Amino acid sequence: MKKIVITGLTVFMVFLLAVPAFAAAGSSLGTKAVMSPQFQHIWQMSAGLGIDSSGKAHCTGSADVASTTYKANLTVSLQKNTNGSWSTVKMWTGSAVGPGLVVQGDYYVTGGTYRACSTVQVYSSAGTLIETESLYSAEKTY
Template identity: 40%
Template sequence: MKKLICMLLVMFMTAFTGASVNAAETKGLEEKSVVSPLYTYISSIIPSFKIDSSGKSTSYGGASAYNNKHTIYVNVELEKSSGSSWSTVKSWSISGPGGMLVGTENDYYVTWGTYRVCVTAKVYDAFGKLLETQSAYSPVITY
């Protein structure tokens, strides 16, 4: 009988203690959570873009891979809106070891229009085999 009471008491305490911790954690997550896609080999892709008042745009693209034995290739494309499609105005590329953030920042003067940056990351293994390709976009800016 004592075993049964002890087991019920432990189950009761576990159920209510876990619920209160989860509720507290959930409350914090509702206010601060950011949804990020999970990739298989790519640990992060970072697009960034701005245009100053003189028309000088600054495009940044960076990415990293989980495994430092892999190579990550980053392509940054400055794109301009052409009606319902986007055309590449300028592009830059960089590559490096996967275990670190590999990125490039470049300036380019733009004319009036709507622009964004597309960052494409590709991860290759030690034998040169393509493992994953993913793209991310910056917010759109109209100049």
């Protein structure tokens, strides 16, 4: 019985800690930052940015929270560096109760250096904000 429980817990943990893949063959897509697990109520979060040869930026972010009763708000921002200062060009948002939240979007950029920022806000089942964290992708120049 003990062996079955340990095996079941191992399989369960493997599925919970799986990180979504982000890749594209033959393009500049695929730069992604992943944090897992570093926070109190966030099990995993990621921020990814790819820019193809036509200037189409693909931003993606994901978050997994520690309880199925927690609500997560995820904002993914495309940011541009202008003279050393980062400004938001485009933003996408989503929310869900429990783990498994993914937000993504596309936007055509002009020349410059860009990054994606994922910001996760976690709310308890009572509606109280209990954690906010941000994560940035690697920078991409177009």
